[in-house]
Amino acid sequence: MDEHLAPAGRDPSEAGRGELVIVTGMTGAGRSTAAKELEDLGYFVVDNLPPELVGDVVRLIDDKQGVDQPVAAVVDVRAGIFFDSLREQLAKRFETRRATLLYLDATDDVLVRRQEAARRPHPLQGRGRLLEGIAQERVVMAALRSEADLVIDTTPLNIHQLKSRVARSFGTPDTVRLRITVVSFGFKYGVPVDADLLADMRFLPNPFWVPDLRALSGLDDTVSSYVVGREEAEEFLTRYVPVVQTVGTGYLREGKRFMTVAIGCTGGRHRSVAMSEEIARRLRAVGLEADTVHRDLGRE
Template identity: 50%
Template sequence: MAEAAIEEPGEVLIVTGMSGAGRSTAADALEDLDWYVVDNLPPQMLKPLLELTGLVGEALPRVAVVVDVRGRDLFTGLPDAARALRDARRQVRVLFLDASDEVLVRRFEAVRRPHPLQEDGTILDGIRRERQRLALVRESADDIVDTSTYNIHQLATRIVDLFSAAGAAKHTLTIQSFGFKYGLPPDADLVADMRFLPNPYWDEALRPFTGESDEVREYVLEQEGAGEFLESYARALVPVLEGYQRENKRHSVLAVGCTGGKHRSVVMANELAARLAAVPGVAVRVKHRDLGRE
């Protein structure tokens, strides 16, 4: 009897990162997106798994594998395994979930569980050991998501943004408006500061409106330098987005800020999105992080 032909499986996603940063939440969200998820797999089993999924062809078009320090000494093989997969496959992607030490400590204390590398020390000792082991993996990851400010629902939404089917797009650009007084978005790749424009907040007639209104949009775009900035900055971003595609960087975040994230940044984020949507191979999404906070 002839052996079944092995077909190339589709996308492969390696999910890794710091313990407590949300790997389980990410895995659940991926399953909801119809990814086939395998948890706590030793890196050495990645190749056999992909060969097995190849036997079923299109039945498993997208496979996500959670790999982390629970694999103990076997985890050290992840960089070599990922490198070998990149050499053999073009659709391998690595997602690294991270969070600040302070947030990770609080999360472990909340569930009253020790860190997997804590040994006889403190939770913070375990976190520091894990950071050392993961340094090379984080450096080579395709997507890094800092979950310090996310709850489980916000993280699930971010995973959907990153890994839902994006058609023929090779790169997804999220343009996110924000208010500097609420802090920089931790996962921003690029930051644009709109505080060089007059603030509509000081116009009492415009203060109640947001950057989504025609009144505020017209006011912002009429200011000196606004149109020049939009055209020049959008043009400068084109080679960046093209370079991201050549380097197989699948997602980036452009954070556009003003003081409160209500007026100028909202207008300019929308306007940049309209211009960058025409870049070949790029899908553009817009989010307004701080709209409605004041």
């Protein structure tokens, strides 16, 4: 089977700039998964596109969004791929784009299992057997496979592993890194529904009961020092930030690049705000991308 190699001559630092990725391959080999991953990487993705319309889409994106907007088009037997050399056409027609042909493949038995699990007929099956449709598709796609810049055999891969392969081949340092949002909130207003991790700061003394601090928020230095400067707060931060790092590493490995860390207190004004800011600061200090959102600040 083919090795999973990046296209020859690619500069990883420029991946995605002006890119045109044609996603093709066998039905059931993972074209939709690859397309969704490319979309998550910032590509403008068009699915089931007739080959003769690829040029129109590229020109439209060039005009409206600029040549730096990466584009991906999924073309396959559903559109009737009856041409000699798609790769040659792309090289001639798109001077503003670096064209890459990505071909996804898998063994027949795996394609059969996936197609049966999807409970959809093969587009070339007709009234025949599923294996006959697969065999016919291999004949139609043979020329494209031989000309592909990158062939990925998805036989041994699950969805997360395939997404990771696509990200490594077509992502940039900016698009494949983990983005963490640390959200402060008040339990009295409800827990954020999009939280991946949640921590409760109500174990810390509440600045609300300190007259000089009540009208301030966790964004003020005096409140932040009162909350973060406590021994128990430091113990929590020392233990919790590595947990976020560990989970984040796992998220990236599984193809998930966004994490929401919810930090709560009673009203979402003092403790959760101060601790969210400190957690985000410590995450940035270790090289992670972390922003803060204070959902309930100002509601009281």
